[in-house]
Amino acid sequence: MLVSYFDIRHSCFGRPADSNPQSAIDSRLARSYSDIDMGETIVIANEHANWRASRAKVRRALEILRGEGMSFSFVRSDSPGHGVEAAKQAASRSAETVVVIGGDGTVNEAINGLLASGLETLPRLGIIPTGSSNDLA
DSSP states (O other): OOOHHHHHHHHHHHOOOOGSSSHHHHHHEEGGGOOOSSSSSSEEOOOTTTTTTTTHHHHHHHHHHHTTTOOOHHHHHHHHHHHHHHHHHHHHHHHSSSEEOHHHHHHHHHHHHHTTOOOOOOOEEEEEOHHHSSOOO
């Protein structure tokens, strides 16, 4: 099973991966997730990002992750500050990976939540951008 950030992003946005010359490079960088022990994975998603336009993108990203065989717990961030609490709880549950699906605000909340956990070892952070500007995401 091969999936890369590029493949997920372009599948979520409805563009085929080969529509960009960068795809040849990205396909060489793709990782096989079947070879990586992801441990417990928590996915935090904000369907309200990009003025609620990210709802379909969130659903598509979740389909792709499931299709690649990833098992994860899903948390819907539905109010300001909820991403902070969700990420903090993920860190305290010793999750090995936190994947954020949303915009800059959701990513910012997740990072702050991970850091607020006070733990020395933090989970890996994955980002699937679905916001309007995605400066950080």
